[in-house]
Amino acid sequence: MKISSVVLSVLRPVRFLIVAFTCALLLLSNTVPAFAIGTSPSDPTKATDQLLETQKETDKVARSAPPGLKEVQKKSNEGLNEVQGAADIDKQKRPENSQNATTVEGEIQNLLEKATGKK
Known part of the structure; x- marks a missing residue:
C-alpha cells in the first residue's frame, strides 16, 4: 500500500x-497555419487551359465507347502517357533528363561534409 502511494507521488510532477507539453503542442499546432497567410497568393488562372483541355479529352472519352488497344497505344506514344500526353514534359523527371541528378547517398555525403567541415 505504501509503495503505490510513493509511486503516485513521484508520478504527479x-x-x-x-x-x-500537450497544451503547448496544441497551442503551437493551431498557430502554425496562420504563417501561411503572409505568403503570396497563387494565380488561380495559371495552367487552367491545360486542365480544361484534359477535361475535354476526358469528357470525349467518357461519352464514346472504350478505346481499342491500337488507339490507346497511339495516344500513349504521343507523350508520357495517354492522359497527360506531352503536358509539362520538360518539368518531369525521367532517365533522359536525370543523368546529372545526385543520389540520396550523395546528398547525405554532402550534408555530412558540410556538418563536419571536411571535403
Missing part, C-alpha cells in the same frame, strides 16, 4: 509535465 511527470503527469503535470505531460499535460503542459
Whole structure:
C-alpha cells in the first residue's frame, strides 16, 4: 500500500509535465497555419487551359465507347502517357533528363561534409 502511494507521488510532477507539453503542442499546432497567410497568393488562372483541355479529352472519352488497344497505344506514344500526353514534359523527371541528378547517398555525403567541415 505504501509503495503505490510513493509511486503516485513521484508520478504527479511527470503527469503535470505531460499535460503542459500537450497544451503547448496544441497551442503551437493551431498557430502554425496562420504563417501561411503572409505568403503570396497563387494565380488561380495559371495552367487552367491545360486542365480544361484534359477535361475535354476526358469528357470525349467518357461519352464514346472504350478505346481499342491500337488507339490507346497511339495516344500513349504521343507523350508520357495517354492522359497527360506531352503536358509539362520538360518539368518531369525521367532517365533522359536525370543523368546529372545526385543520389540520396550523395546528398547525405554532402550534408555530412558540410556538418563536419571536411571535403
